[in-house]
Amino acid sequence: MRANELQAIYIMWMRQMKRFVRSRSRVISMIIQPLFFLIFLGVGFRNVQMPGLEGSFIDFLAPGIVAMAILFSSMFAGVSVLWDKQFGFLQEVLVAPVSRFSIIIGRTLGGATTALIQGLIILIISFILGVRPSSIPGLLLAIVFMILIAFSAVGFGLVIASRMNDFEGFQLIMNIIMFPLLFLSSAFFPVKEDMVLRTLSFFNPLFYMVDGLRGSLIGTENSIFSPFMDLVVVIIICVAMLSLGSYSFSKSEV
C-alpha cells in the first residue's frame, strides 16, 4: 500500500473524530439515551425475579446496553455517508486519487472509533453503578466483542446508505428491523427459559453479539453459548457485513 493511501485513511479517520467532538449535542444524546436505559431499567428492576436470570439484573443488563449503544452509533456513523452524499462532500472524496478500499477503511475506522468511545463510556458508568467484570481476560475479550460489534454495524450502515437516498429509509430500518432484533437478542431480558424465544434468537445476529459480550464481561451464568462460540459467529458476521458494506458502497453512484 502506498504511503498516500495511509495518509488518506488517516485523514478520513481524523475528519470523523473532529466531527464527533464538534457535534456535542448528538454525542450527548447518544450517550444519555442508553444511560437512561441502564439506570432506569437497572435500578427500577433491581429486585425483579425473571425466569432464567442469575444474579442481579443490572449485571445482566449492562452488556446489553453497551451493545445497544455501540450498535446504534456505529450504524449511524455508517449511514452518515448519506450526509456526505447529500451535501456533496462525497464527490470530493471520490474524485481523489485514492482507492475505494482505503476510503472504506478510513470511513469504517472513524465510525467504529467514535462508537467504541461511546460504548466505553457506558461501560465505565456501569462499573460505577456496581457492575463488576468477571476477570481481566474476560474484560479484554469483552472489548474485542465491542470492536467487532462496532465494525459489523458500520458495515451494515454502509449497506443501508448505499441503498437509500434519505434518512427516512434509515429510520424505517431502525424501527422495523433493529428494534425487534434488539429486543429479541436478550439485551434487556433473558431468553434462556422460553423455547420459542430461544430458538428464534439463534437466527438473530445481534443475539450472538449480546450473548458473547455478556459471557465475557460478567461471566457465563447468564449466557447461552460459550463466549468463544459466540466469538466465531460474530467474526463471521463482521466479515460478512464489512464485505457487503464495502461492496455496496463501491457500487453506489454519486
Next chain:
Amino acid sequence: MNIVETFNLTKRFNDLTAVDHISFSVRKGEIFGFLGPNGAGKTTTIKMLTTLLNPTEGTAKICGYDIVRDRDMVRQSIGVVFQEPALDTMLTGRENLDFHARMYGLSREERTTRIEEVLKLVNLVEKKDTLVKYYSGGMKRRLEIARALMHFPKVLFLDEPTLGLDAQTRRTIWEYIKRMNKEEKTTIFLTTHYMDEADFLCDRVAIIDHGKIIALDTIPNLKNAIGNDVIILSCSQPTDLRKRLEREDWVKSIEQHNSSLTLGVEMGEEKIPIIVEISQKIGVKIKSISVRKPTLDDVFLHFTGRRIRDEKDANSSLEKRSSFRRRGV
C-alpha cells in the same frame, strides 16, 4: 497541444441521452467554456471527465490518460469544483484544505506552504480557522476553488463557478480564475449558462444544447459567424416600424420585444441614420437607439433559434433553490 480530448463521449440515463457523441479538445493553457442552458449535459460531461460517471459510449483522454482505464492518473492530474457545494461545513477552511492535501498525498512541507499560498490567492487567510458553516456563499465558493488548486492540477474543472452568487462576488471569482490561469498556468474547463461569464473568461467556447455541441470556436469567430452588428431601438409604434424594416434587404434579422426592436445588420453605425429617416417617413418616434457588438446570447440565438434566457426564466425556481442550498446549512 491538446490536454483534454473526447471521442464520441456519450452518456445515456435510461431513455435520455444526456451527452450525445461529443468530440472536442481543449488546448493546454487555455480557458475553455462549455456553454448551454439547463439540462444541456454540462455537468454530466464534467462528471465523466472527472471519473465520477462511466461513459455509456466513447471515451476521453486527459493529459494522455484514459478516463476509464487510467482513472488514478486522471484523478491525479485534475482539480474539480462541482456545481453543488462539496465542503465539510463542520471543518474549518484550513482543515478542508488539509483534508484535500492529504488525500492527494502532499508532503508536510508542501501542505503548509501550499495551504497558505492558495488561501492568499483567494483572500481567505483571515477566515482560515473559522468553521465553513459560518462562511458566506461566495467565501465557500472561493475556498472550493482554492482547494481544487492545492495539488497543482494540470486541468481545473469548474462547474458553474458563480451560480447563485451576486454580481460583485462573481466579478471577484472571475478575477481569481483569470489569475490562476496566468500565474499557475492551469488549463481551465468551465461550464456556465451565463453569457457574460463565458464572454469575459473564455478563449474558446463550445455551445452545447440537448447533449450535442452545436458550435465551437473562439469568441470573436463565433460572433463573426453572425456577421453583423446588433442595433437595439425603442420607439412609439414598434410593430409598424418592424413591418417596414423587414422589407429592407440589409436587415439580416429583426425581433420585437414589447416596444423595442433588435436588428442584426452589417456596419451598424451607418444604418442608424437610415433607420431614423425611414421611421420619420412613416411617422414613428424613436425614443432611443444604440449599436453594439453581438454577445454570446445573440450567438446562441443564431445557432439554436432560442435565447438562453428564455430557458433560464423557466428554470429560475430551480436556480433559486440551488443558490439557496449553497448559502444554507
